[in-house]
Amino acid sequence: MTGRSSVTIIGGGASGVLLAAHLLRDPKADIAVTLIEKRGQFGQGVAYSASQRDHRVNVPARGMSAFSDDPEHFSRWLQTRGYAAGGNSWVFVPRRLYGAYLEDVLRQAGQSRLGRLVVLSEEVVAVREGKSGIETVLDNGTSLVSHHVALAVGHETQPSRGRGIAVRLGSERDTPLPQDAEVMILGSGLSMVDAWVSLSEADHRGPITVVSRNGLLPKGHKDVPPINIDAADVPFGTNLPYFMAWFRALVRETENDAGDWRSVVDGLRPFNQRIWQSWSKHSRRQFLRHLRPWWNIHRHRLPPDLYDRMVSAIQRGQVSLVAGEFVGVERHGDGARAQVRRRGTTTRETIDIARVYDCGGVSVDVQSSSNPVIRELVANGRARPDELHIGLDVDEYCAVIDAGGKATDRLLVIGPLTRGRFFEIEAIPDIRVQAANLAARILAKS
Structure with missing residues (x-):
């Protein structure tokens, strides 16, 4: 030195x-x-x-x-x-x-x-x-x-789930698939969209089942300006239910004035770190456990055209969103056999697929x-x-x-x-x- x-x-x-x-x-x-x-x-x-x-x-x-x-x-x-x-x-x-x-x-x-x-x-x-x-x-x-x-x-x-049977996008094991192969994707966030994009660019036509705890799809961007929020109006340090009630009321007020919810999410951005730090450990843990999936789909959005294409794939039935628990997967012939428990049920559903992609976050x-x-x-x-x-x-x-x-x-x-x-x-x-x-x-x- x-x-x-x-x-x-x-x-x-x-x-x-x-x-x-x-x-x-x-x-x-x-x-x-x-x-x-x-x-x-x-x-x-x-x-x-x-x-x-x-x-x-x-x-x-x-x-x-x-x-x-x-x-x-x-x-x-x-x-x-x-x-x-x-x-x-x-x-x-x-x-x-x-x-x-x-x-x-x-x-x-x-x-x-x-x-x-x-x-x-x-x-x-x-x-x-x-x-x-x-x-x-x-x-x-x-x-x-x-x-x-x-x-x-x-x-x-994280290591891929299913005892290594699930594949990470872009890894050495992510080899080309038959165009009509049935595929399962674990996770429904931005990484899932990446996997769907890769399959689409390979002209994949087979059914794609997307499994995540809440079955939520990221929202699309819209070119709208953020609203101006005064720091004095933000309820720093309150409990999570109070804060969420304030936030939802602000969204309703904005939409009633012909505005867009995105303007509220983006207007709050300068205060996000301060809000997080003002919460108790209990509130932060509550947020991570119960609200983060909903926050993520509104905060981390897709390019508008990509969102429209994703929604179209869901509407025409090529992509199915399943809210539920991924129970496990085992090898079955040249492919795999996965088990899923849909949300609100106790029954395990068996799905045969050619491949499972693990896009469950980082x-x-x-x-x-x-x-x-x-x-x-x-x-x-x-x-x-x-x-x-x-x-x-x-x-x-x-x-x-x-x-x-x-x-x-x-x-x-x-x-x-x-x-x-x-x-x-x-x-x-x-x-x-x-x-x-x-x-x-x-x-x-x-």
Whole structure:
């Protein structure tokens, strides 16, 4: 470690690239950034490595700039490459294209001054604090020491269900299927839509059964402005039933004035993290257990045309939404035999299918993480799960809190791994603000 302030970022997906870009944005800042991604692909991660044309971002281009203080940055980038003709920012681009944008943002940040950015294609196995700095240990046996380490590992996919019979979309086992094969998809969120898109692009014509606990389909976007909500009108710190009654009343009032419920959801967005933090542990647990599926389908919406196509597939019977419990699956001939218990019944229904796709989400208890860095930090008490076990425990400045309750600003976290404190921290508009704030704090200490 040299005298220059230095930061090692573990994870080269969207969170890691956005933090690096904000750290390097000022060409006069004397800081060295090392960005480590074991796959060697920067700016893509789980979300933006999707290959299909219709695997698209679920936020219009106007909200996807890497920099919140330059909201047209992404739109300008699109226009220079022949997209968004006429400056139309109400477009939902392929996720692979957005991954290319993030990669370009990183490249430009690294060009601003020689030697300020180093990218490594390696796996990190441990992070250790010492007197001279914080050490990042690599799988190849080497290590590097810096003033700060930021964990930007993003989402972690759970192992597929059904004793490995279910398949993850895009995995090696996701081989081509006969076009008339019957398919089951577990989960009905955005990942399910990805699986349906992949099947559609392969001209799949067979029946598709979608099984989820509540059988809910994500709603579609509509180009409507958010309403203005005064912070004084938001019932922070109340119990969940009171808050939901207030929210529903606001939706009714807006719709009675010829408005749209989307305007309410989007108008509340600036307050989402503060609302989450104002709730008791009991209220937050209630929300996760009972209301999150309904919140997700209204908050994380589909591009309008993709939503219309999905609804059409349901209406013509190719896709069937089943609200119920996935009981299990076993191999049956060349395919599989699954058992489902529909909601409100006690009877198990048997369905023969050619394949089961597990699209049941990405949340995972960090104590059972497959990431060696997270496992090592938690096992040795240098980090601890948040109280709901949906991420790592961090303070308001994203510093990791250890098993004894002490925070260290040498070890920082950005992105979805901070969801226990911030909850709404999975979309670019939220992560870019977190990245800017975290970068400003690091630079102020350099």
